Amino acid sequence: MTLRKIRWRKAQEIRSMRKFLMAVPLVLFTVPAAAQQAAAPQADDMNRVMDQGLQHSHVMQTAEYLMDSIGGRLTNSPQMRQAEGWTQAQFRSWGLKNVHKEGFPFGRGWSIQWSSVRMVMPRVIQLTAMPLAWTPGTNGTIRAPIVVAPMKRERDFEPWRGKLAGKVVLVSLPGDGDEPGDPAFKRLKDDDIHKLDRIEQPDVDPAARERQLKRFKFRAKLDAFLKSERAVAWVRKSYRDGKLLHGESFAYRVGDTPALPGIEVAAEDYRRLARLAKVGPAPTIEINSTVKFDDSDINAYNIFGEIPGSDPRAGYVMAGAHLDSWVAGDGAADNGAGTAVVMEAARILATIGIKPRRTIRFALWAGEEQGCLGSLSYVEKYLATRIPANAPDGNDQWLRWDQWFPIKPRPGYKDLVAYFNIDNGSGKVRGIHAEGNVAAVPLLREWLQPFASMGANAVVASPTRDTDHEFMQAVGVPGYQFVQDPLDYSSRIHHSSIDTFDHLKAEDMRQASVILAGLLLQSANSDKTLPRMPLPTQSAPTNPFKYEDPSDD
Incomplete structure (x- = not known):
């Protein structure tokens, strides 16, 4: 090699070194920042979750304020508006990001100001009773005799034409008593959980769905008939014994408000009234109820907060519970408990300072009690739509929604990797429902494994229904509900007047909060994602040879 070539090569090496050194500051500047955002999960993350959730829990303080200070949270009621603001403030105080609310069309606000129902003849008795949601007040005191006129179908109207003017109409069959034969309070045994591990074959019956829609519309037809017959109010029997009340009704849309006051009376009181009417003369009752409607904002609102992820291409995971409730009680078990657990999981993860790969989103839904309307709105806006252009408007769209095809995924369809x-x-929490997704079972078991010693190790095949993961499942998104000890939820608490803080179990709620936080942490950082079900298409009728029974109408 000549001296000239040696000098030329040295010059080239010097120029290359200068380029490298000029690039180094940029590398040194950018890499640590990215590394700081995408910090690898720490081996002790799960221990810190458990320490924060068990040793420093806030879940019962959150639950107490929500139930005792705010109370029952009927969608769009003043109490629900208060809860919307308070939950956002809590999320912000814990350091969550992108805390906000998102509205969707709903209907009227409604609340009970005062209510009294008495039997005044043949003797005076204060009845256990309450107004039905979104029915009007009495505008003073109504005092009238009763008539027992059970009506479940339009054909039941005809025998009562001309007989209801000036009467309070009792529209339920009195029955003979429906006390539970089994203990009201129950913990799951291993055999009970094992029975849940089964694949349910579909039962597709288009005629059954039409009957369900027809029954749903009957409420408005009953009100119109009673108004035309000049009745002054109507009363239904509570569907549980034990002096429990519920107050559910669904005429929340503007323009759908019933004409007559509707009242629910405790089963024991209702049957007493019916017995007296049977032997005669019919009792006279006195109803005085004041309710308040609010049409200032007909939108309902879902509440969201996030712990941002480091990789926007990795999608996001989400936990949710519904914030709304009915108004007979304080909405504690349904679903103040779930709300408090979701909020506590958010607090735990924010407090320990995790920096997940995927964004973790927390959702508090509105309108669940009227048909999972808040989560349905989210699905339609961000995940997939199936409402046809000619779909009938009304408060029964949620009953039709999963029967409309084709499903049209939105651009964000695959971003939600676990709900x-x-x-x-x-x-x-005893485990999780795999919702028939057999391919997801191994990964769900892996994520649950750290909590086996806390009693949560079951992954069962069966689905659950009638809550906010359902519409996600209906478009193939991996959404899951937990297996939980039933306690006295279905037997006497659900939607009832004793759904209060006193029936919440603190130890169970701390356990649930830790498990939810742990599952979110693992699903947010895992290299694996839950397999999806196929995008649903129109199912064939299960029994194409079935004849319909006319008496089912």
């Missing part, structure tokens, strides 16, 4: 819902009271 965990909690809405079965305050019982201990």
Whole structure:
């Protein structure tokens, strides 16, 4: 090699070194920042979750304020508006990001100001009773005799034409008593959980769905008939004994408000009235109820907060519970418990300072009690739509929604990689429903494994229904609900007047909060994602040879 070539090569090496050194500051500047955002999960993350959730829990303080200070949270009621603001403030105080609310069309606000129902003849008795949601007040005191006129179908109207003017109409069959034969309070045994591990074959019956829609519309037809017959109010029997009340009704849309006051009376009081009417003369009752409607904002609102992820291409995971409730009680087990657990999981993860790969989103849904309307709105806006252009408008769209095809995924369809819902009271988490997704079972078991010693190790095949993961499942998104000890949720608490803080189990709620936080942490950082079900298409009728029974109408 000549001296000239040696000098030329040295010059080239010097120029290359200068380029490298000029690039180094940029590398040194950018890499640590990215590394700081995408910090690898720490081996002790799960221990810190358990320490924060068990040793420093806030879940019962959150639950107490929500139930005792705010109370029952009927969608769009003043109490629900208060809860919307308070939950956002809590999320912000814990350091969550992108805390906000998102509205969707709903209907009227409604609340009970005062109510009294008495039997005044043949003797005076204060009845256990309450107004039905979204029915009007009495505008003073109504005092009238009763008539027992059970009506479940339009054909039941005809025998009562001309007989109801000036009467309070009792529209339920009195029955003979429906006390439970089994203990009201229950913990799951291993055999009970094992029975849940089964694949349910579909039962597709288009005619049954039409009957369900027809029954749903009957409420408005009953009100119109009673108004035309000049009745002054109507009363239904509570569907549980034990002096429990519920107050559910669904005429929340503007323009759908019933004409007559509707009242629910405790089963024991209702049957007493019916017995007296049977032997005669019919009792006279006195109803005085004041309710308040609010049409200032007909939107309902879902509440969201996030712990941002470091990799925007990795999608996000989400946990949710519904914030709304009915108004007979304080909405504690249904679903203040789930709300408090979701909020506590958010607090735990924010407090220990995790920096997940995927964003973790927390959702508090509105309108669940009227048909999972808040989560349905989210699905339609961000995940997939199936509402046809000619779909009939009305408060029964949620009953039709999963029958409309084709499903049209939105651009964000695949971004949601896991959704965990909690809405079965305050019982201990025992596992998770795989919702028929057999391919997801191994990964769900892996994620649950750290909590086996806490009693949560079951992954069962069976689905659950009637809560906010359902519409996600209906478009093939991996949404899951937990297996929980039932306690007395279905037997006497669900929607009832004793759904209060006293029936929540603190130890179980701390356990549920830790498990939810742990599942979110693992699903947010895992290299694996839950397999999806196929995008649903129109199913064939299960029994194409079935004849319909006319008496089912």
